[in-house]
Amino acid sequence: MPWIDACATDDIEEEDLIRFDHGSQTFAVYHSPEGEFYATEGLCTHENVHLCDGLVMGHLVECPKHNGQFDYRTGEAMRPPVCVNLKTFPVKVEGGRVFIEVA
Amino acid sequence: MARRDYSPFGPDAQRAVESGLTAAEWYHTEVPRKVMKELMQRSDQPAIRDTIILYGGMILLAGIGIALWPSWWSAPFWLAYGVLYGSASDSRWHECGHGTAFRTPWMNNLVYEIASFMIMRNSATWRWSHARHHSETYFVGRDPEIAVMRPPELAKLILNFFGIIDVIRFFPTLIRNAIGGPTAEERTFVPQSEWGKVQRVAIVHLSIYVATIGLALWQGSILPLMVVGLPRMYGAWHHVMTGLLQHGGLADNVVDHRLNSRTVYMNPISRFIYWNMNYHVEHHMFPMVPYHALPRLHEVIKNDLPPPNRSIAEAFAEMWPAIKRQVLNEDYFLKRDLPPTAKPYREDFHQYVPSMTRPAAAE
Numbered sequence: 001m002p003w004i005d006a007c008a009t010d011d012i013e014e015e016d017l018i019r020f021d022h023g024s025q026t027f028a029v030y031h032s033p034e035g036e037f038y039a040t041e042g043l044c045t046h047e048n049v050h051l052c053d054g055l056v057m058g059h060l061v062e063c064p065k066h067n068g069q070f071d072y073r074t075g076e077a078m079r080p081p082v083c084v085n086l087k088t089f090p091v092k093v094e095g096g097r098v099f100i101e102v103a
Numbered sequence: 104m105a106r107r108d109y110s111p112f113g114p115d116a117q118r119a120v121e122s123g124l125t126a127a128e129w130y131h132t133e134v135p136r137k138v139m140k141e142l143m144q145r146s147d148q149p150a151i152r153d154t155i156i157l158y159g160g161m162i163l164l165a166g167i168g169i170a171l172w173p174s175w176w177s178a179p180f181w182l183a184y185g186v187l188y189g190s191a192s193d194s195r196w197h198e199c200g201h202g203t204a205f206r207t208p209w210m211n212n213l214v215y216e217i218a219s220f221m222i223m224r225n226s227a228t229w230r231w232s233h234a235r236h237h238s239e240t241y242f243v244g245r246d247p248e249i250a251v252m253r254p255p256e257l258a259k260l261i262l263n264f265f266g267i268i269d270v271i272r273f274f275p276t277l278i279r280n281a282i283g284g285p286t287a288e289e290r291t292f293v294p295q296s297e298w299g300k301v302q303r304v305a306i307v308h309l310s311i312y313v314a315t316i317g318l319a320l321w322q323g324s325i326l327p328l329m330v331v332g333l334p335r336m337y338g339a340w341h342h343v344m345t346g347l348l349q350h351g352g353l354a355d356n357v358v359d360h361r362l363n364s365r366t367v368y369m370n371p372i373s374r375f376i377y378w379n380m381n382y383h384v385e386h387h388m389f390p391m392v393p394y395h396a397l398p399r400l401h402e403v404i405k406n407d408l409p410p411p412n413r414s415i416a417e418a419f420a421e422m423w424p425a426i427k428r429q430v431l432n433e434d435y436f437l438k439r440d441l442p443p444t445a446k447p448y449r450e451d452f453h454q455y456v457p458s459m460t461r462p463a464a465a466e
Contacts, residue, residue, distance in 0.1 A: 016140065047238055055143045055391055057206075064391050066234045067202045079202060081234040083294055 019052035116244025145206035185338025192221035194378035253433035266339035280305035352425030
């Protein structure tokens with residue numbers, strides 16, 4: 001699987017996320033309060049809203065439309081109305097850049 | 104235009120899906136990410152303070168009402184208690200349903216369950232109906248929370264100031280939910296995984312009402328029902344008054360909340376009861392922003408919104424004549440002017456709405 005250069009580590013504030021588009025795919029890239037980086041698919045599984053406008057609280061991301069929550073480390077749906085888990089992607093950091101392994 | 108059909112199985116619902124309306128993207132005012140992040144931040148403190156005031160006030164008022172019962176001197180205390188029970192519970196149900204009132208999830212969930220019971224809504228069903236209300240606000244046949252259907256039935260609107268229509272609808276549905284889970288209509292927006300929860304919640308609510316009625320019969324007094332149940336009727340007027348203003352007289356089947364929602368400046372008491380939902384355009388555009396931050400959000404985006412009504416009275420003076428016109432012309436709606444600083448309404452967003460482009464419909 002190819003590793004795709006998504007962004008610089010300092011493009012994302014701690015406890016925040018950004019949107020990253022690659023080809024026809026859209027991703028959400030997260031910077032956790034502990035300084036770790038994570039990536040999930042970019043659209044909420046409830047109604048295809050971009051998560052990049054949502055709120056990161058600890059290890060949760062909240063969808064901006066209906067306030068559904070996911071654990072972005074595992075993709076697990078944590079709060080209705082989301083019921084379907086988010087797909088997650090492996091991430092590595094090299095030379096101050098964040099790479100996502102795109103399936 | 105044919106009469107609107109609000110059934111989720113009717114032609115309007117089908118048209119909303121087939122035309123692409125349900126998949127269209129809503130208009131949003133641009134707010135810098137840094138500002139929005141700050142506005143979205145959660146806090147327990149404001150909601151804990153307000154909840155102590157609310158429940159403390161209810162206990163105090165009901166206590167005085169019981170102490171003075173059956174004297175008429177108890178009436179003002181019941182009226183005040185009723186508004187907290189039958190109207191403030193609406194806004195608590197709403198904010199805690201969004202999960203934005205408190206930072207701590209269990210606090211949101213606890214107040215949500217209590218408020219759902221008081222406002223006579225199944226907490227499991229209504230969580231999903233409200234999600235649909237936000238996705239498809241005032242899409243005919245799709246939004247299950249349309250308060251003023253066209254052509255409006257004015258008598259029903261007025262009766263509901265005393266909760267009469269809501270309560271008449273609530274109890275048969277409660278019994279059906281308790282026996283067999285969600286109704287066929289509810290199953291169009293409640294996922295199957297939640298159907299069991301709908302039934303369990305209904306059984307709990309029904310049990311409390313049966314116990315309260317049993318206690319009233321045993322005591323030979325309506326006093327227990329003055330505390331539980333009846334305040335949903337004698338205290339409903341405030342939430343109906345503010346609720347009608349949210350979308351009444353405005354457009355349906357549009358994807359710009361500036362066209363279908365209304366912001367109204369209100370007095371501090373109404374804002375406490377209503378938990379700042381008078382900033383309704385702001386709430387629909389950015390549902391992540393907690394109630395206590397809505398006044399700040401309003402200051403940030405107000406130059407892109409229609410001017411707010413200056414009071415409840417002014418808003419009713421604008422809305423009520425529009426609702427009356429809709430009795431005879433259901434395509435009529437108020438299309439409010441935007442300030443020069445605002446981005447104009449996008450007609451291309453609303454190609455599915457004939458009345459948007461017909462001068463006779465919108466004025």
